Amino acid sequence: MKFRNFKMVDYVVYGRGCFAQLDEILAPRRTEGQPMVFLLDHHFEHNEAFKATIPLRGNDELVIADVTHEPKTSYVDEITNMLKSKFGKVSGIIGIGGGSAMDLAKAVAIMMTNEGLAQEYQGYDLVKNKAVYKVGIPTISGTGAEVSRTCVLTGPTKKLGMNSDFTPFDQIVLDPELIKGVPKNQNFYTGMDCYIHCIESLDGTFLNTFSQSYGEKALAMCREVYLEKDQWDEHSDELLMMASYAGGMSIAYSQVGVAHAVSYGLSYLLGTKHGIGNCIVFNHLQEYYPEGVAEFHRMVDKHQIHIPKGVCANLSEEQFDTMIDVSLGMKLLWENALGADWEQKIDRAKLRALYGKL
Numbered sequence: 001m002k003f004r005n006f007k008m009v010d011y012v013v014y015g016r017g018c019f020a021q022l023d024e025i026l027a028p029r030r031t032e033g034q035p036m037v038f039l040l041d042h043h044f045e046h047n048e049a050f051k052a053t054i055p056l057r058g059n060d061e062l063v064i065a066d067v068t069h070e071p072k073t074s075y076v077d078e079i080t081n082m083l084k085s086k087f088g089k090v091s092g093i094i095g096i097g098g099g100s101a102m103d104l105a106k107a108v109a110i111m112m113t114n115e116g117l118a119q120e121y122q123g124y125d126l127v128k129n130k131a132v133y134k135v136g137i138p139t140i141s142g143t144g145a146e147v148s149r150t151c152v153l154t155g156p157t158k159k160l161g162m163n164s165d166f167t168p169f170d171q172i173v174l175d176p177e178l179i180k181g182v183p184k185n186q187n188f189y190t191g192m193d194c195y196i197h198c199i200e201s202l203d204g205t206f207l208n209t210f211s212q213s214y215g216e217k218a219l220a221m222c223r224e225v226y227l228e229k230d231q232w233d234e235h236s237d238e239l240l241m242m243a244s245y246a247g248g249m250s251i252a253y254s255q256v257g258v259a260h261a262v263s264y265g266l267s268y269l270l271g272t273k274h275g276i277g278n279c280i281v282f283n284h285l286q287e288y289y290p291e292g293v294a295e296f297h298r299m300v301d302k303h304q305i306h307i308p309k310g311v312c313a314n315l316s317e318e319q320f321d322t323m324i325d326v327s328l329g330m331k332l333l334w335e336n337a338l339g340a341d342w343e344q345k346i347d348r349a350k351l352r353a354l355y356g357k358l
Contacts, residue, residue, distance in 0.1 A: 006252060007165040009136075009147055009172050016238075019137065019175040023055035026092070029133050030057070034091040037083060039065040039105045041097020041139060054096070059087070067100035069271045071107060073118035073155040079104070080111040080118070092133035098190065099143030099274060102136045106151035106167050109134035118162075119155040127164040136169040139178045141240040142190035142275060144197060144248025146172045152274070159268040159326055174245065176237040188226075188305045189275035191240055192296070194247040195222040196278050199292035200257030201250045204336035208253060215250035218243045226299040257337035258288045261330040262354060265323030270311065283307050284357045288337065312358045324351045 013021060026036055035058065044050050045064045056062060063079065083090055090112060095105025109131040111118055121127050136146045145151070149168055150161030161167075182190075198219040201211050221243035225236050263277035272280070283300075286293045300307060312320070328334070328351070334342040 004253065006149060007168050008252070009169050011171045012174065013172075014174040014242075016175060016177050016234075019053065019173055019178060022094075022135075022137075022173060023057075025171060025173070026055065026094075026135070029092055031089075031091045033059070034089045035060045035087055036092050036094060037061045037063060037090050037108075038094045038096060039063050039079070039101060039108065041101040042066050042068070043097065043139075061087075061090075065095075065097065065101050065104055067097065067104065069154075070100050070159075070267055070274060071104040071151075071153050073107075073122065073153050076104065076107040076111055076118040076153065079108050083108070083112065090132055092135065094135040094137065096137045096139060098138070098140045099145035099193075102138065102143075102145040102169075103151035103153065103161075105134055105136065106131070106145075106169065107153060107162055110151075110162055110164075110166060118153060119157075121162045121164075122153060122155050122158060122160040124163045125165070127162060127166045129166070131166050133171075134169050135171045135173065137173045137175070137178070138241070138244070140182050140186065140190050141179050141237070141244040142192070142194040142247075144194060144244050144251065146174070147245055147248035147252065149252060154268055158329060159264045160329070174241055176234065176241050179237050179241060180234070184303070185305060186275075187240075188299075188303055189273070189279055191222065191226065191243075191275075192279050192282070192299075193275045194218060194240070194244050195226070195296070195299075196259050196282050196292075197247040197251050197256055198222065199289050200259060200337065201247075201254045203289060203292070204254055204257055205339050206254040206336045211250045211252075211254035214246045215254075218246035218250055221246070223295075227295070227302065255332050255336035257333055258285055261327050261333040261337070262351070264330055265325075265327040265355070266311065266358070268326045269315075269319055269323050272311065276308065279307050280309075280311060280358055281354075284354065309358075312355050315355075320352055320355055321348075323355055324348050327351055 093109040095102040150163040152161040266272040
């Protein structure tokens with residue numbers, strides 16, 4: 001058996017208020033004449049107070065990243081071409097925001113040093129050259145994008161990440177103060193991404209003690225936040241931020257499963273955001289994760305969260321086929337969920353019936 005020797009984030013700073021150290025962290029990474037580029041989640045576009053805390057120096061560039069939808073390869077190319085045309089080279093890319101903003105930052109950092117189009121690097125170990133220096137700063141917790149080896153992108157024919165040793169961030173800044181005040185529903189949807197990571201990892205055929213140790217701790221923190229606590233407080237933010245980190249680490253050496261494989265189809269066709277897409281799908285996966293789905297339902301009820309229904313009600317058979325194609329393309333996810341003989345356990349008819357329930 002050959003064991004994976006996987007790349008992790010190089011540096012991690014954690015603590016309430018640590019975002020204030022960003023200028024100090026970036027200083028030794030600066031090259032004269034080459035800017036630091038801050039890709040800021042469009043949620044903060046009109047938040048002048050927050051933008052004022054971003055340590056812009058010299059010819060640094062602040063780019064408002066439109067993450068209304070999850071990143072498309074064409075958007076990665078657009079930003080990359082703009083930066084290459086304007087500056088030639090940059091000192092680094094800093095992604096500030098949710099999972100989409102961080103994935104976009106990772107992808108742009110890669111494309112600053114690799115030729116061609118972003119869609120050419122959707123897959124495993126296709127990236128040839130080391131990316132420019134990159135930093136991830138989450139302002140919402142749950143996606144695990146801050147620690148993952150991939151940056152999930154929607155391309156012309158598939159939704160698939162740039163999954164390589166050159167993808168992880170060089171530095172992450174985990175400041176619980178930054179996730180304070182996230183709207184209730186959005187907080188839940190993204191937190192459930194972490195919860196579902198853990199359920200799928202711990203129940204998967206790829207499970208190992210490394211993944212299990214992170215997954216069990218992340219799961220316990222999710223349960224404390226969403227089931228045991230009676231009200232949200234600062235400690236909830238801290239717990240969820242570390243659950244996101246640990247949940248991301250849990251799948252780094254294993255994989256996710258059915259919910260993610262199916263939700264990728266929703267995202268590709270309908271543009272459904274990842275967190276809410278996972279919730280929509282997981283809501284109907286009693287066959288695969290009975291205990292996890294029952295617990296998920298208790299969390300939904302406790303926090304009075306709306307899970308959309310009927311999102312596939314008016315789709316054509318051609319559109320269902322598109323989603324099914326995308327989902328079945330996630331082979332590692334299906335293998336983790338159902339085993340090496342997964343193709344004997346899931347077929348187009350079964351997936352069509354599942355999408356029909358959504």
